[in-house]
Amino acid sequence: MDAYDFSRLTVLVVDDNCHMRQLVRKILYAFGCRTIHDAADGTQAITMLQTHQIDILIADWMMKPMDGIELTKIIRKGEVVPNPYVPVIMLTAHTTMQNILVAREAGVTEYLAKPLTPRSLLTRLQMVIGNPRPFVRTAQFFGPDRRRKDSSFYTGPERREDAESTKDTFELDDMEEDAA
Amino acid sequence: MAKQVQKPIEFITPPNVLRAKLATKTAPIKNPLAAANRALADMSSECTKWVDEEIDRLHERRQAFVAKPEDANALEDLTHTAMDVKGLAGPGGYPDADAFAVSLIALLTSADKLAANNIELVEAHVDAIRATREKAYSAKVAGALAAELSARTAELVNEAT
Numbered sequence: 001m002d003a004y005d006f007s008r009l010t011v012l013v014v015d016d017n018c019h020m021r022q023l024v025r026k027i028l029y030a031f032g033c034r035t036i037h038d039a040a041d042g043t044q045a046i047t048m049l050q051t052h053q054i055d056i057l058i059a060d061w062m063m064k065p066m067d068g069i070e071l072t073k074i075i076r077k078g079e080v081v082p083n084p085y086v087p088v089i090m091l092t093a094h095t096t097m098q099n100i101l102v103a104r105e106a107g108v109t110e111y112l113a114k115p116l117t118p119r120s121l122l123t124r125l126q127m128v129i130g131n132p133r134p135f136v137r138t139a140q141f142f143g144p145d146r147r148r149k150d151s152s153f154y155t156g157p158e159r160r161e162d163a164e165s166t167k168d169t170f171e172l173d174d175m176e177e178d179a180a
Numbered sequence: 181m182a183k184q185v186q187k188p189i190e191f192i193t194p195p196n197v198l199r200a201k202l203a204t205k206t207a208p209i210k211n212p213l214a215a216a217n218r219a220l221a222d223m224s225s226e227c228t229k230w231v232d233e234e235i236d237r238l239h240e241r242r243q244a245f246v247a248k249p250e251d252a253n254a255l256e257d258l259t260h261t262a263m264d265v266k267g268l269a270g271p272g273g274y275p276d277a278d279a280f281a282v283s284l285i286a287l288l289t290s291a292d293k294l295a296a297n298n299i300e301l302v303e304a305h306v307d308a309i310r311a312t313r314e315k316a317y318s319a320k321v322a323g324a325l326a327a328e329l330s331a332r333t334a335e336l337v338n339e340a341t
Contacts, residue, residue: 002199003207009198017264019230023271026223030216032209055198062260085194093263093285114263115270115278118216129199135192145191 002130006032010053013038014045014068015060015091020116024058024091027118031125042066046074049081056128058112058121061092061103068092069106076107076143084142085135087128091116107143109133220271231272234264235313242306249296258295258302259288265309276319277312279326280305287333291340298336305329 011033013024021038028036037052039045041063048054057075059068068090078084087109092099095113103111109132110124133144209215220227241258248254266281284305288295295302308325311317317325 002203003205004202005204005208006202006212007208008201017234017267019227019234020264020267022230023220023227023268026219027216030209030219031212032207055201062263087198091267093266093281094289095282096286096290114267116267117270118213118220122212122216129196129202132194132196132198135194137190137192138188 004126004129006125007034009033010035010055011037012045012048012052012054012057013059014040014042014057014063014071016040016063017060020060020091023116024121027116027121030118031122042068042071042074045071046081049075049083049086054083054086056087056089056125058089058091061090061094061099069102069108072103072106072108072143078142087132087144089124089128104143104146105141107141109144224271224273227268227272228274231265231268231274231277232313234261234268235277235309237261238265238306239310242303245295246299246303249299250293255288255295259285262288269309274309274312276317276322276326277309279323280308280312280329283326283330283333284309286330286337290337294336294340301329301332301336 006028011028013021013028013036015021015024015038018040021040025036025038037048037054039048042059043066045057045059046066049057059071061068068088072088072090075081075086075088076084088107089110089112090103090108091112091114092103093114094103100111110127112120112124135143136145238258238261241254241261245251245254245258262281262284266278266285269275269277269281284302287298287301287305308322308329312322
């Protein structure tokens with residue numbers, strides 16, 4: 001595995017709880033991150049994304065007025081933020097499988113269950129940097145491929161009619177571990 | 181056999197700019213995990229103060245919810261704070277509170293009016309979290325109580341969904 005110099009990374013932490021933001025900041029700083037921006041909700045995050053070059057976004061799900069799911073959908077639409085491919089790590093206490101599917105449908109890249117641990121955060125960062133998911137565009141979905149396998153070599157029948165049809169064919173990988 | 185489809189699917193593999201930007205032969209911080217664990221240990225008293233604030237807020241929001249169990253905002257506020265407690269309980273030094281928070285969140289979010297119809301169970305969870313802070317239970321007792329509350333919640337969730 002590659003070693004990473006996190007001091008070159010720019011992260012945006014979005015959480016309406018200032019204590020959670022401080023906790024995430026502290027862990028990122030210990031990893032070596034030196035450029036850490038924060039926002040208290042999705043609306044502020046969009047402004048930050050419009051005005052700063054953000055490499056990775058770590059967002060809470062439950063925020064007002066705009067939550068992390070809505071924020072992710074807006075990012076993936078690519079209409080108001082410059083980079084629709086920016087990795088979104090969803091940090092949340094919503095850990096049921098149904099919630100994970102909602103997050104995936106919104107275009108979340110990685111799912112990080114509370115309580116946050118340094119190991120879980122580091123693993124997600126390494127995943128996003130070293131093994132990023134390809135993106136998929138269908139009539140109804142744009143976002144990271146919800147199956148981590150390399151799809152480019154698949155020669156069998158196409159099972160995706162659209163984004164809806166993939167719901168029953170997910171191969172739930174690391175996200176499942178977090179939900180357990 | 182799976183149905184063939186007409187709709188186009190586009191796979192896009194953007195260039196991995198992050199790896200290009202961050203990969204290095206020698207990481208500047210040899211053991212980032214150890215560094216982060218040390219940082220958290222250094223701020224443990226601060227984390228405890230934060231989670232204490234969240235538990236106080238949980239109690240206040242429980243009271244608001246009990247007063248108006250049909251109020252969607254009261255339910256949302258209580259859920260929100262339960263999630264914040266879950267996020268901070270471990271780093272704040274109350275790992276036993278995590279299990280109570282998980283079960284409470286399930287009770288509050290799994291089905292419509294489940295919490296409103298089971299106020300006593302909601303209160304039992306919040307009281308258990310507060311008792312954990314007061315160190316009223318040993319870890320063994322807290323574990324047994326969490327298992328009981330969790331089983332009761334799971335039963336109600338299964339019935340309701």
